[in-house]
Amino acid sequence: MDSAILSLLGAFLLSIIGLFVFIWSLRKGLLVENPRAASAIFARGEIGHIDDPALGHAGQQRFQAAATEPGDSGHLPDAHEIEDRIAADRSSAFPVFMFIAFACMWLLFGGIAGLTASLKLHWPDWLVSEAWMTFGRMRTVHLTAVLYGWITNAELAIIIWLMPRLLRRPLIGNMWIMMGGALVNVAIASGIGAIGAGWTDGLEYLEMPWQIGIFFAAGMVCIIGPVMYTLVNRKVESLYVTTWYHTAGLLWITLLFIVGKMPGVHFGVQQAAMNWWYGHNVLGLWFTPVAVGAIYYFLPKIIARPIRSYNLSILGFWTLAFFYAQVGGHHLVGGPVPGWLITLSIVQSMMMIIPVLAFSINMGLTMRGRMRLGMYSPTLRFMMFGGFMYLLSSLQGSFEALRSVQQVAHFTHFTVAHAHLGAYGFVTMVLFGAIYFMMPRIMNWEWPYPRLISWHFWLASIGIMIYFVGLTYGGWLQGLVMLDETRPFMDSVAVTIPWLQWRSVGGALMVASHLVFVFHFLAMAMRFGPNRAGAALFATQQP
Amino acid sequence: MENEAKLTAGAMVTFAIAVSALVILPYVQVRDVKAPEGLKPYTSAELRGRASYIANGCVYCHSQQPRSESFAPDAKRGWGRASVPGDYYYDKPHLLGSMRTGPDLMNIGVRQPSKDWHLGHLYQPRAYVPGSIMPPYPYLFDIKDKAEPGEEAIKLPPGYTPPGKVVVPTPEALDLVRYLQALKRDYPILPPEPQEATGAKTSSVAPAPRPTPAS
Numbered sequence: 001m002d003s004a005i006l007s008l009l010g011a012f013l014l015s016i017i018g019l020f021v022f023i024w025s026l027r028k029g030l031l032v033e034n035p036r037a038a039s040a041i042f043a044r045g046e047i048g049h050i051d052d053p054a055l056g057h058a059g060q061q062r063f064q065a066a067a068t069e070p071g072d073s074g075h076l077p078d079a080h081e082i083e084d085r086i087a088a089d090r091s092s093a094f095p096v097f098m099f100i101a102f103a104c105m106w107l108l109f110g111g112i113a114g115l116t117a118s119l120k121l122h123w124p125d126w127l128v129s130e131a132w133m134t135f136g137r138m139r140t141v142h143l144t145a146v147l148y149g150w151i152t153n154a155e156l157a158i159i160i161w162l163m164p165r166l167l168r169r170p171l172i173g174n175m176w177i178m179m180g181g182a183l184v185n186v187a188i189a190s191g192i193g194a195i196g197a198g199w200t201d202g203l204e205y206l207e208m209p210w211q212i213g214i215f216f217a218a219g220m221v222c223i224i225g226p227v228m229y230t231l232v233n234r235k236v237e238s239l240y241v242t243t244w245y246h247t248a249g250l251l252w253i254t255l256l257f258i259v260g261k262m263p264g265v266h267f268g269v270q271q272a273a274m275n276w277w278y279g280h281n282v283l284g285l286w287f288t289p290v291a292v293g294a295i296y297y298f299l300p301k302i303i304a305r306p307i308r309s310y311n312l313s314i315l316g317f318w319t320l321a322f323f324y325a326q327v328g329g330h331h332l333v334g335g336p337v338p339g340w341l342i343t344l345s346i347v348q349s350m351m352m353i354i355p356v357l358a359f360s361i362n363m364g365l366t367m368r369g370r371m372r373l374g375m376y377s378p379t380l381r382f383m384m385f386g387g388f389m390y391l392l393s394s395l396q397g398s399f400e401a402l403r404s405v406q407q408v409a410h411f412t413h414f415t416v417a418h419a420h421l422g423a424y425g426f427v428t429m430v431l432f433g434a435i436y437f438m439m440p441r442i443m444n445w446e447w448p449y450p451r452l453i454s455w456h457f458w459l460a461s462i463g464i465m466i467y468f469v470g471l472t473y474g475g476w477l478q479g480l481v482m483l484d485e486t487r488p489f490m491d492s493v494a495v496t497i498p499w500l501q502w503r504s505v506g507g508a509l510m511v512a513s514h515l516v517f518v519f520h521f522l523a524m525a526m527r528f529g530p531n532r533a534g535a536a537l538f539a540t541q542q543p
Numbered sequence: 544m545e546n547e548a549k550l551t552a553g554a555m556v557t558f559a560i561a562v563s564a565l566v567i568l569p570y571v572q573v574r575d576v577k578a579p580e581g582l583k584p585y586t587s588a589e590l591r592g593r594a595s596y597i598a599n600g601c602v603y604c605h606s607q608q609p610r611s612e613s614f615a616p617d618a619k620r621g622w623g624r625a626s627v628p629g630d631y632y633y634d635k636p637h638l639l640g641s642m643r644t645g646p647d648l649m650n651i652g653v654r655q656p657s658k659d660w661h662l663g664h665l666y667q668p669r670a671y672v673p674g675s676i677m678p679p680y681p682y683l684f685d686i687k688d689k690a691e692p693g694e695e696a697i698k699l700p701p702g703y704t705p706p707g708k709v710v711v712p713t714p715e716a717l718d719l720v721r722y723l724q725a726l727k728r729d730y731p732i733l734p735p736e737p738q739e740a741t742g743a744k745t746s747s748v749a750p751a752p753r754p755t756p757a758s
Contacts, residue, residue: 121644124668124676135678136600198598202636231547239550247547248554255558259566268576268631270569272639277565285558321554325561334610335639336626338572344564407614411606411643482643485616489646490674497676 038306038313040240041166041297043081048072050304052377053440054447063376067303084168084235091170092161093442095177099157100435100442101525102185104518106149111511114142118504122497132196140195140207147205147282148188148216151423152253154431155290156181156223159246161438162297163227166243167234173226180222187216203271205279206260213261220254241313245293248321252285269337277328283422284324288390291430292316292359295387298430298437300366302380303373308365316358323351330401333410349401356394363387378453382433385461389425393418408483413496413503414475417468424510425464432456432517439524448529452520456513463509466502474499578632581730585633585722592722595715596638599680606640607649607726623650623728630728645677652727661720662697662712670703683716 039047050067052060117139120126127133164171171177191208194200200207208216227250231243260278300307307313329337329345367384374381396418400409409415436453440446447453474496481492523529578584585593596602609617611625618624626649631637640647655661663670666684668677686708690696696709704710712720 120678121676124678128679128681131599131682134599134680134682136603137598139603140600200597200600202597202602202638204602204641228547239547244550247550251551251554252558259562266570266636268573268634268637269628269639270566270573271635271637272631273569274566275637277561281561318553318557321557322560325557326564328565331641332639334614335608336628336630338569341565341569411641413644415641483615485619489620490672493644493676494674500676 034310035306037238037240038300038308038310040236040238041242041301042077042304042306043085044078045073045075046077046081046304047306048304049077050302050377052302052379052437054379054436054450054453055377056446056450059376059450063373066376067370067373081168085165087170088164088168089161089441091174092164095171095174095181096157096161096438097442097525098178098181099153099160100439100521102181103150103153103157103431103435104521106145106153106188108514108518110142110145110150111507111514113138113145115504115507115511117142118500118507122500122504131198137196137198140200141192143205144188144192144195144207146423148191148208149185151287151427151431152188153181153185154435155249155287156184157438158294158431158434159227159250159290160223161442162242162246162294163230166240166297167230167236169230169233169235171226172230172233176222176226180219183215183219183222185219187212187219190215201261203260203275203278205282206275210261210263213257217254217258217261220250220257224250224254240297241310241317242293242297244314244317245289245296248317249286249289249293252289252325253282256281256285269335272332272335273329273337273341276331280328280331281325283419283427284320284327287423287427288324289317289320291386291427292320292390294430294434295359295363295383295390298434299363299380299383299387302377302383302437303367303370305366305370307362309362312358312362316355316362319351319358320355323348323355327352327401330406333401333403333406346401346403349398352394352398356391356398360387360391378450378457379433379436381457382429382436385457386426386428386430386433389421389429393421393426396421408476408479410479412475412479412482413471413499414479417471417475420464420471421468424460425468429460429464432460435521439521443524443527445524445527446530447520448523449520452516456516456520459509459513459516463506463513465506466509467506470499470502470506474502573628576628576632579627579629579730579732581732582630582632582728583725585725588718589722589725591715592718592720592725593638595683595719596722597636601648602638602640604640604642604644604677605646605648606643607647608639609647609649617647620646621650621654622647623653624732626728627732629732645675648723648726650726650728652724653729656724658720658724659698661723662716663699663703665716665719666697666699666710666712667703670700680716683713683719685711685713687711 048068050060050064052063055063116127117135120135120138124135131137160171160177187208190212194209194212195207199209201209206213227247231247256278260274266274296307296313326348327345329341330349333342333346335342371384374384399405400415400418436447477495477499478492481487481495482489608626609622609624612618630649631639660671664672665680667679668675669679684697686705688708690709690711694711696711699710
């Protein structure tokens, strides 16, 4: 059959199904707003009471004064529910601290490895005497350290911390989680060592040798068990959207990793298709859902207003689950893989606009008229920045998947810039914000030097912007030269050099921000700065 | 729809759909691909070289997938005809790559068959290609006073050999060059189905003398 007829038929069937889904959702009352579900993150009477543990006492009062709106009650939140929350926080404190500590270590290490790799691209004769220093290994060490070391550890910390909070019960099975965390980090450390020594599976994003990968998968299973057990023994009636994203993300990454790492199964171009299915899904089904789930919790929690539309957030979840899982094939546009696979992935990449808009509209409406609150709360600033970068990088990604754009952008630094916008501008900034929120609760201690949080924010955000803008422009020029058959290939190298240098400048700022952040973390872990009496209770901070 | 069974089941269903579409279906579709007649299996030395190519991360800057002429002027750059699944029959793991910081290497053995060039270029790329940003690989070479019997010093352009010394490739460097020289997909391939061969026509520069499929 003709492909045109097939696609028309497909569109027809899809719209019929869409119609039925619409009718079904009307009947189920899903289009009616559900403010109770959206308020599940608050105790009774908590709405209107801002919550930013990263602020000192004076800062909290300023923030509260700015955030108070007409109609807010002066009552304190329900004390019993707050006590439950404190118990939940206490139950998870130790494993969460462990994950954050590992994450900080890998962030520092991975960032420095990344900066080294970046410098090597314009100083090619720098650090070449030993095999482990060469660009191909240094860059892979960077990737493994930041993707598996930093983002994965930090996201596990957020999941483990939010699960008991949202389920309103103490965490079950801490020892299993700690063991899982130890296994995961042993795998990451061994994987990085192996890559440095030249032992790698050779697939992008899946370099860690599969023998070491077994430890990673086993660690994830050890973590999933207690999380699921806590989930089924929950004390809340309905699950908040964050729990949806986090539980699904945890299951997805584990299965992804197992499917991707299966030794001896994948071959030839099928392996390439699998490789990019995995590569994109690490971002799409692990980094993104956990970070989006974190924004869905922290952003409304900080400003003390429920998200505007709970149903929109659920729509975002299911469309993300369906569309994002299939977008990986667009990495092989123009390559020797079946054409239908690439077309499917391009279509699903465009469909990703739906969950991204669902998220952005929801956050936009929640924040409407409250954007200025970002001036009072550094944690909120990280969340807002991350949320906005999610919109930007996802929209960019959707259009980047189109053949006409890929023709220029594929195989160039443009793609690298895009990957960093997603993994750093969006995910990492959200993780920073979440850690600033969580740590005072975990340690019962204030951040010793609050000004450093602002330094961190500005260094990191200016760094990633320089990185992204410079490399995007340079990558596009590179792609145009490569497509121009009258120009020699070496022109496409020469044209990128100034932009590669700008990338190193941006990268250096980012590494500087990590130094500030990790120093601050260590200072807090060693209990520098002012003491905070008792559990960090926001209720005692009321004016 | 607020319970964990639906959450887990739903997440698994969407995941299963994606696995079927992007992993299992391609597996079924290319499972029966045969090696083209002109493609030779790698020798053990070439496989050692390939392992070295992987260990040193060459794939992060060099793709191995020339695209069709309708898409990019790869053939005109001498990178070869658009590749087909059969070309990768002996490739475990695949090395298609995702960056072209350096040129595509699918047919580097056709374009640059010289062993001396490759060895010297690995030792110091800028001795051969001014403006190159490829790292040199001095750890694949030994610098000695003179070559031992059975060893052969590489011939570098003037000014690149350390004074009074010779540069001798390690066995790893020799294997790597053997692998690079073996990267030749200049044999003809028949289009899998005649009606699919509409996209690209082979140019005079491309090594393959026959029309190739577009995808």
